[in-house]
């Protein structure tokens with residue numbers, strides 16, 4: 001087969017049309033990232049990139065031959081760190097965010113009515129505060145699609161109980177800026193946690209549980225003010241990171257080559273379950289949970305070595321040398337600490353199992369002694 005030129009590759013990748021849209025997903029945070037590209041010019045935009053998914057997004061952009069003009073965030077997120085700064089380092093793309101968010105390292109501060117061009121196309125910036133006061137939505141030039149961030153979600157909307165949230169303001173944003181778009185305008189949300197990927201103006205007007213079907217502002221505010229949601233668990237890490245546009249506090253060290261390590265925002269080496277499963281025979285799996293957990297109904301990876309986290313420092317000499325170590329616990333948080341301890345102690349081939357045994361089980365990898373395999377809670 002004759003290799004396609006990058007222009008014809010992009011055209012075909014876009015389904016033969018003039019615009020490419022790819023929806024990408026970060027499962028741990030339920031975040032959608034969108035890649036938009038104008039096929040004739042190959043120029044593109046990336047909306048709401050996730051720090052931990054940088055390598056994935058960059059590979060796609062490079063493979064499709066897209067010249068990335070800008071990363072656009074819809075707001076300063078509380079649940080994940082943006083990948084905008086990393087992408088700028090890799091491609092020179094602008095970092096665009098609402099000026100109202102007052103974040104550092106933004107190269108293109110946005111205001112309501114601004115246009116961000118990519119090739120012959122553009123998105124229009126619409127201020128849609130209420131979830132945060134710096135929230136914006138991006139509407140494609142022909143109003144066929146809009147990227148709503150957390151202002152409007154599929155059959156829902158972003159919460160209003162922290163980060164300057166205000167339900168009255170959100171009502172005005174959604175009804176005035178989003179549901180006023182053509183009924184056929186497709187709406188792409190910033191998140192979904194139940195597998196829904198896209199909606200439309202006509203559907204949300206009719207079926208949005210909070211504000212559709214004839215609900216009034218009073219109904220909406222009454223709903224939003226009584227949701228009693230738990231505090232977002234990553235806010236302490238995510239918000240400061242986003243106020244730097246995702247620039248790490250310290251430069252990441254060079255990635256060792258023994259495995260396809262991905263560095264979390266905290267700088268820890270992590271490995272995905274599929275790689276660990278595939279290379280299981282060449283690895284020491286170190287389980288740092290308590291005795292009750294290790295012997296309990298959640299089960300364990302067969303053949304793993306067990307040293308509870310509180311005993312790790314004293315007993316780290318028991319871990320065989322000469323083989324890489326993958327550390328596991330239930331969710332990946334205690335094992336992150338253990339990974340850090342082992343790295344500090346001078347072990348170099350150490351990584352955390354991303355998502356812990358919970359995700360390992362959810363993805364269908366075997367757990368010896370588990371009572372309900374694959375369904376850890």
Ligand SMILES: [Fe+2]
Nearest residue numbers: 077078150158
């Ligand atoms: Fe948000």
